[in-house]
Amino acid sequence: MEAGIVAIGSELLGSDRVDTNSLELTRSLRAFGFELRFKSVVGDSIDDIAAELLRLAGRVDLVVVTGGLGPTSDDVTREAIARAFDKELVLHEQIVGDMERRFAKAALKMPEVNRRQALVPEDARWIHNERGTAPGLQLEHGDCTLFFFPGVPHELEGMIASSLRPWLEARGGNTGVEERRLKVACLAESRVEEMIAPAYAEFGRERITVLAKPGEIEIRASVVGRPVERTEELRRMHARLSSLLGQAVFSADGSQSLEAVVGDLLVAASATVSTAESCTGGLVAERLTRVSGSSAYFAGGAVTYADRLKREILGVAAASIEQHGSVSEVVALEMAVGAIERFGTDYALALTGVAGPDGGSEEKPVGTVHIALCGPGGTTAHYKGRFPGPRERVRQMASQWALDLLRKSLRSALCECETGTS
């Protein structure tokens, strides 16, 4: 079963509001196996709305429309239904009575304009609105069912529960969509595509979605079917995707942020961490402390933007800065070692780089970032990144690579431990 959603309202065609009602509607549709094929926004024009209703009624099994049922003259959904399907609008006295009682309850007289809300296209069913004056409408046109609900989120939610979901359940039956997600860090989107290509071939490309943001990719598997079968199929898809992506997966259910995963690993390892940041200006510390409870493993950090402070606070050797420049592997490592000593933690992450847009050179272009990790027993790791894009993106990606470096190190330390004790 396929569906379309239309949001009506000229205010949704401006430059600062988006239709978010459709998200709630989509959740209900998917839960009962309806696939959303189209979503659109139309202004308060009778012609435009009528054309859109006719178009969708010819293409999908269900159309859900929100908005334009209010009492004012720019609420023209009723007139558009009449125009599209060639129906008369009939005044329902029962709706008028309901509305009058509603106003009376609040000790108000119903304004004359509200009578418009009692107009119902012939052959349409009207649906009581518990939370407001505008009744909903339901109409059949050929093989398509159309629902019309108010655009006020609170009223819409009430009507989804009281009338849409029961209808979906009766029509959609047992079949629905279920999803599972996983997230990987620090891989290019095209690389992820290559890695999961076998899963596309096995399970079908349309069931796997790849969503990328800087330094992080979410892979989403979805299956339409009956509850037991779809859960089993999803389990197989998820296992296959996990094995294809291997260690790059940092969140097996897609729910956790990278900083939260790092936090869990630090707790598991009973280890603490500190940070020493230059180009990221505190972003790595800020991310680590986004996690509630992070005081259990995060002691503190230094933001040493001025070279003077790299020396004074972190004990970086003046000679290292002079010889290699402050954006260098040597300085990053000395910053990490300095943080361990200064803050007394088991691990320390250090970052120094050129976030841009200025400050780049031929040898060290904008986006060059040295990331160093220092761990127990003086172990160190280093990664040199070259991140493209504007300042904000360079910093975001650098923080991502830093946290992932720590994640991998903690993982292998924990594995060794387990192996060692078994």
Add this chain to the structure above:
Amino acid sequence: MEAGIVAIGSELLGSDRVDTNSLELTRSLRAFGFELRFKSVVGDSIDDIAAELLRLAGRVDLVVVTGGLGPTSDDVTREAIARAFDKELVLHEQIVGDMERRFAKAALKMPEVNRRQALVPEDARWIHNERGTAPGLQLEHGDCTLFFFPGVPHELEGMIASSLRPWLEARGGNTGVEERRLKVACLAESRVEEMIAPAYAEFGRERITVLAKPGEIEIRASVVGRPVERTEELRRMHARLSSLLGQAVFSADGSQSLEAVVGDLLVAASATVSTAESCTGGLVAERLTRVSGSSAYFAGGAVTYADRLKREILGVAAASIEQHGSVSEVVALEMAVGAIERFGTDYALALTGVAGPDGGSEEKPVGTVHIALCGPGGTTAHYKGRFPGPRERVRQMASQWALDLLRKSLRSALCECETGTS
């Protein structure tokens, strides 16, 4: 001139993502007098996209399409154009060369899949993408012009500036919408509404929009008209709003972030700043260093999450923590003084508080934050905030109040200076 916007991507038909690219596009359309009539979302289906393109091409003068230009096989916008308008796809070697150079710059080999991005429908013009591999496309169909841009916001923004806006400027008429904005910090939305009520009465409520986010409110004035008249009317509106809001306005043209304004004031005062953060975990330092060129005034900072580090790094007295607790005015002030001494700056901002969700008490509930500012000559200022909401919001609001405290202090210091020398 009328326009339609289409966002392509099955992920935008799910239950957790809405198309927000259209907002930026709408701003550009409106600025040049184009009226947006339709906005829609279509999944990664060649048939559905092709049908939508044909429908809109027959109804409006301009169609702007985002998404589906990536390298993977679910990026099918190119194929949909070919289907809709009956065009062949032709491989452009110049685009391949551009992409290969782009990958080579990052020391990578271009994956084979990216070659698809060099396919251009015959008769279409391709548009260079400065910020990514996917070129844009421009096509004429009857009286309609269609633009195709990547869905990645950063890439889209670049292409709006480089190719869409010049085209709009050339085609659009004289009448358009013009906007002016201003931003205020650290006021409640209802308070702002009260302050600007006279402007609503004078200029009309529908021409003034108030957009709130935590600790920051944008006020937007917009006028429809011909260039000279609308600019003059906007100037009057803007002057009135500015005078009603007074010192709370931190960005008179709404373009600058609070951290950028603080940066400009620091430059004007030839002053430097450092930070000492506990509950915000580095957010204030991170925000200050988001600004390119911030190394001119930001020296560094400490994130002292553990009380031990508040003592060791910032010199906070153990007795102060014991007597008043680490979330207290006394400790915040000692942290600020410690930062000035440790980092050798003119100003220092310190924050200590309970970000939550745990750690609150009756006396110091979640959301309690002490903010201290230490300035030249040992001057200090203190603000005790009680910020409602979840952890992220508490931290964001705390950083906002801290930066605004510094902004006001710098402003009055600069004013005194000016008065003193005149």
